[in-house]
Amino acid sequence: MSQANQKIAILGAGNIGTAIASGLALSDHFNAGNITLTRRKTELLEPFAEKGFNTHSDNGRAVNNADIILIAVEPRQIDALLKEIKNDLDENRHILISVVSGVDIQRIRNQVQKDVPIVRAMPNTAIAIRESMTCIASEEEQNKAVSATKKIFDTVGQTLLIHEELMTSATALGACGIAFFLRAIRAASQGGIEIGFHAHEALQIAAQTAKGAASLLSDMENHPEFEIDRVTTPRGCTISGLNQMEHQGFSSAMIKGILVSAEKAAKLYSIEKGEGSS
Numbered sequence: 266m267s268q269a270n271q272k273i274a275i276l277g278a279g280n281i282g283t284a285i286a287s288g289l290a291l292s293d294h295f296n297a298g299n300i301t302l303t304r305r306k307t308e309l310l311e312p313f314a315e316k317g318f319n320t321h322s323d324n325g326r327a328v329n330n331a332d333i334i335l336i337a338v339e340p341r342q343i344d345a346l347l348k349e350i351k352n353d354l355d356e357n358r359h360i361l362i363s364v365v366s367g368v369d370i371q372r373i374r375n376q377v378q379k380d381v382p383i384v385r386a387m388p389n390t391a392i393a394i395r396e397s398m399t400c401i402a403s404e405e406e407q408n409k410a411v412s413a414t415k416k417i418f419d420t421v422g423q424t425l426l427i428h429e430e431l432m433t434s435a436t437a438l439g440a441c442g443i444a445f446f447l448r449a450i451r452a453a454s455q456g457g458i459e460i461g462f463h464a465h466e467a468l469q470i471a472a473q474t475a476k477g478a479a480s481l482l483s484d485m486e487n488h489p490e491f492e493i494d495r496v497t498t499p500r501g502c503t504i505s506g507l508n509q510m511e512h513q514g515f516s517s518a519m520i521k522g523i524l525v526s527a528e529k530a531a532k533l534y535s536i537e538k539g540e541g542s543s
């Protein structure tokens with residue numbers, strides 16, 4: 266089936282669910298009319314209904330009208346959702362894609378008790394502007410479903426196929442990573458204000474500089490240190506700034522944050538189930 270005719274149901278259209286929907290609709294491969302978004306507070310989906318997406322709260326109906334079922338609820342909410350839709354899942358028609366952190370394929374399969382292909386994907390919110398980094402994993406025998414999933418996420422950024430055991434690491438580095446780099450940009454702009462720029466100017470300079478740095482890596486395929494060496498004039502101000510940041514633990518803070526984030530990602534389901542669900 267061509268992507269243009271594929272019907273996608275996004276169950277749990279919150280932050281990442283709606284970001285995925287926006288990105289897909291922006292691509293030339295999908296249109297809003299073939300994408301259904303569900304959540305219980307449907308009034309919050311009104312802006313998406315106005316853009317032509319199908320929006321409601323009936324997960325079973327959404328599954329019955331779709332080929333691709335994308336689950337984007339919180340870890341503590343997934344059991345109830347799977348229980349609700351499992352009788353509607355058709356192993357000959359559907360591919361089930363979960364972007365839920367900390368819930369492995371085996372746990373999902375135990376819930377649905379069907380041979381429907383299950384794929385895990387870990388995008389980030391830049392998917393809304395088709396700039397996601399999406400890691401994808403599944404069981405070995407699911408090559409066809411993995412290809413179909415990759416094809417979808419390839420339209421909204423870059424993809425990388427990984428082993429499922431690396432999914433929590435992908436969550437920390439790629440999905441949470443958006444927040445980490447945003448905080449770094451925010452910190453840079455605060456420094457910029459202190460040395461004389463208005464807030465909006467400082468943010469513009471910091472954001473475009475960060476974009477340029479990222480593009481140097483992705484376009485030139487160089488190592489960061491190679492590009493850093495080109496900025497650091499001997500006895501200059503860049504190396505002074507960099508060394509001071511390292512004395513203050515810059516790299517260490519980022520590394521430690523990513524480790525803690527990955528540890529938490531691995532425990533999300535059990536922690537959240539332990540805290541009760543709503």
Ligand SMILES: NC(=O)C1=CN([C@@H]2O[C@H](COP(=O)(O)OP(=O)(O)OC[C@H]3O[C@@H](n4cnc5c(N)ncnc54)[C@H](OP(=O)(O)O)[C@@H]3O)[C@@H](O)[C@H]2O)C=CC1
Pocket residue numbers: 276277278279280281282303304305306307324337338339340342345346364365366387388389390440441
């Ligand atoms: N935010 C991000 O950047 C990323 C998040 N993720 C993962 O995606 C998942 C969602 O995260 P996020 O979008 O931040 O969380 P949100 O809380 O924003 O989204 C979850 C949505 O699910 C809806 N929901 C809950 N239960 C049901 C149900 N039974 N049927 C339909 N909809 C339901 C909620 O709306 P309502 O209460 O109205 O039903 C809510 O809008 C998490 O598992 C997270 O780990 C993965 C990658 C990136």
Ligand SMILES: O=C(O)[C@@H]1CCC=N1
Pocket residue numbers: 366436440441
């Ligand atoms: O913060 C979280 O738990 C989710 C997972 C990745 C991004 N947001």
